[in-house]
Amino acid sequence: MSDPLLKVSGLSITNTANPALPPILDNLSLEVAKGEAVAIVGRSGAGKSVLGRALVGWIERPLGLQSGRIEIAGEDILAARGGDLQRLRGTGIGYVGADPTRVFDPTLSVGTQIAEKYRMLRPEVSMKEALERVHELFDLVRIPEARHRMDELPSKYSGGMIQRAAIVDAIIGETKVVVADNVTQPLDVTVAAQIIRLFQDLRERLGTAFVFITSSVPVIKDFADRIIVMDEGRVVEEGPTQQLIDAPKTQQAETMIAQSPRIWGAQAPESLSAADVMNRPPALAITGLKRSYKVRRKDRLFGKVEVQAVRGADFDVYPGESLAIVGESGCGKSTLMRLLTWLEAPDEGSVSFEGRNVGAFTTKERFDLRAQLQLVLQDPYGSIPAHWTIGRTISESLRLHSKLGGKERRAKVEATMAEVGLDPSLHDKLPSGLSAGQRQRINVARAIVLEPKVLLLDETFSALDPMEQTPLIELFRQLQRDRAITCIFISHDLALVRRVASRVAVMYLGRIVEAGPNDELFLNPRHPYTRALLSAAPTLEASPYDPAECLVDGEPPSPIRLPPGCAFAERCPAAQAKCRESDPHLHTAGERIRVACHFPLAPDKVVKSEAIPAE
Incomplete structure (x- = not known):
């Protein structure tokens, strides 16, 4: 590559606390051209995130630089100090991590913080001009109500919105290279797809180069020009994206691609038959469940508004089955989980365990219930x-x-x-x-x-890469066979849900909008929102759903100010006048399929399994 924008030469980083250990990065070299998107992929522990932080000059103890150079437009960031380092981090290379909340001070408005950073890089710019620049970039990354959002604290942002704000923070100084370290891992599939489209837009408009660090090959299949495969701190293979996916040359790359989860060609877990459901009482029965929260209004001293987190959930979970609950951030999944485990009491409705209303339990009975109803959390470190x-x-x-x-x-x-x-x-x-x-x-x-008897798993697999997920999925399958445990999965990972759930329920703004057996929901979705989620799912296979036709943009409406009629109508490409006037409720739309839509997709309008094209 002639005249690369980013050049890493012979980079070696060690653990100074234990020099006997192998280097974390071992004589690593790579190059990135202007406007190019390069994906760094590998299993957990390969050294990807250490490389990502090193690219912006963050090598902190106990890590130590043993050798190497990292040049941005000819300047070595590892040798830069003080103002030169600050300038390179602002105008040369930017960093966006998996946890964007750490970027911002929780006590200051997001727009002010980014504007202050811009003025540090450009002292001649006034605060008014800096805020205008932030506003331009908020519009560019499609943050709704940009001028209003700039004045809000980070805590008021959704996961997708704070990630977009972190991207603005990274590019505010007209950054030449952006390091994106696992930025889509914690995000819902629709938001993650929007972030990838945003990166592509920034490449085309600003000529920004991207170093995208991930453990998931499907995420970067349509974005990256090249893939670099890392293992044990070294580059073991690199090449054009599709070429490397089609014909990997090393065992590491071949294993990683083979273990990338499939969706459309996958075998769904066996569902309970209709006869089984009719003849077995549910392990959990949820009826009319509602939960709202009072939060203080910013514009009034004593005023409060109501956030409607769960707006009438109705479903049963049968012994021995695996039910997955999916949806975007803020749809009410985790609140619903807290209600099911009675960590919070609902405002209305009931949760029945083996035919008994948990709301009528004594304190001692609820304590004993904990032994039968166990929760497995997301964070493998903090928990x-x-x-x-x-x-x-x-x-x-x-x-x-x-x-x-x-x-x-x-x-x-x-x-x-x-x-x-x-x-x-x-x-x-x-x-x-x-x-x-x-x-x-x-x-x-x-x-x-x-x-x-019942396990509730709240994003239990989301912090793991696909290679770590596979043995745990097999573990749960074995546990269900041996112990007949009933499992409820809360997840935004549709590829995971395809592999573990016999039945799927889709939530949107506090309501279940579609529920049914795995195969029916993935191959014949009736609700437009379900189809939008499926179109955004990253996969190495050819998808039956075209994101250009199915994927929805923007954020869901605020749960404080829900519109009349169907809450999805503002984003639905097929919404009609009735959708904006009347709120649909769940009704039967096929064998064991329930959907809350005035105009559900007809059977001849959805994809049949035999129609899925092969790669």
Whole structure:
């Protein structure tokens, strides 16, 4: 490559706290041209994120630079200090991480913070001019009501919106290169698809180059010009995107592509038959569930407004099945999970466990219910006490909910550890040094050691890359076969849902808008919103849904100011006058399919499985 914009030469980074360990980055070299999009892919622990931070000069202890140069337009960022480093980070290279909330001070408005950064890079610019520049870029990245949003605190932004604001922060100084480190991993599929389209737009309009760091090949399939595969701190393969996907030359690349989840050609988990459903009482029955929150108004001293988080959920969950609840951020999924576990009481409606209304339970009965209804959380790091041994973490619930003695508890804990794929010799060890996948196995062991009847998994797999997800998915399949556990998955990862759920419920702004068996919902969606979600799902296969026709733009309406009629009407390409006047409710639209839409997609308008084109 002649005259590259970004050039990394012989970069080696070590762990100075333990020099005996292999280098985290080992003599790594790469180049990026102006306007080019390069994807850095690899399994967890390959060194991708360390490389991403090194590209912007963030090498902090215990990491130490052993050798190498990182040049941006000919200037070495690793040798820059003070004002030169600040300038390079502002006008040469920018960084957007997976957690954009860390970019901003929670006590200052987002627009003011970005404007102040712009004035640091351009001291001759007035505050008024800086705010106008921020407003221009907010419009460019399609933040709705941009001028109003600039005055709000970061806490008022949704996940997709704060990610867009972080992108503005990264490019405010007309940055030549943007490092995007796992930016789509925590986002819903529709928002992630919009972010990728935004990056493509920035490339075309501003000539910005991108270094996109990810563990998911499907995410960057249509965006990256080249793929660089990393393993153990080294570049093991690189080449044009489609060429590398079609014909990988190394075992690492071949394994990663083979383990990229399929959606359309995947085998859905077996659903309960209609006869089974009719003949078995539900494990959980949810009826008319509603939950709202009062929040203070900014424009009035004592005024409050009501946020409608869950607006009347109705569904049953049957013993032994896997139900997934999907939808965009802010749709009410996590609030619904808290209501199901009775961590919060609903304003209206009921949750029945094995035929009994949990709302009528005594305090002691609800405490005992915890043993039968276990929750597995998303964060594999924050949900495990760092100062407790692994054995104590898993056995704590046994101490609370059983009468087993110390030796019996230890034996049961070690047997459970072996069942979930953890070496029982780790019983007396601290969790430090374990991978995210191993930590989630600790969370699973902690949940199933009580032999619960229902497991609720809130984004349990979202922090894991596809290669770590696969063995855990197999673990859950085995647990369901051996223990007949009922599982409820909360997830925005549709490829994961396709693999684990026998039935799927789609939520939008506090309501379930469609529910049905896995195959029916993925291959024959009746609701336009379901089809929009599916069109945004990243996959290596040819998709039956064209994002240009199906994908919706922008953010959902505010749950404080819901429009009359159907809440999806403002974004629905097929909305009619009735949709804006009358609110549809769930009704039967096929065998075991329920949909809340005045004009559901007809069977001849949806994709049949045999019509899916092959790659």
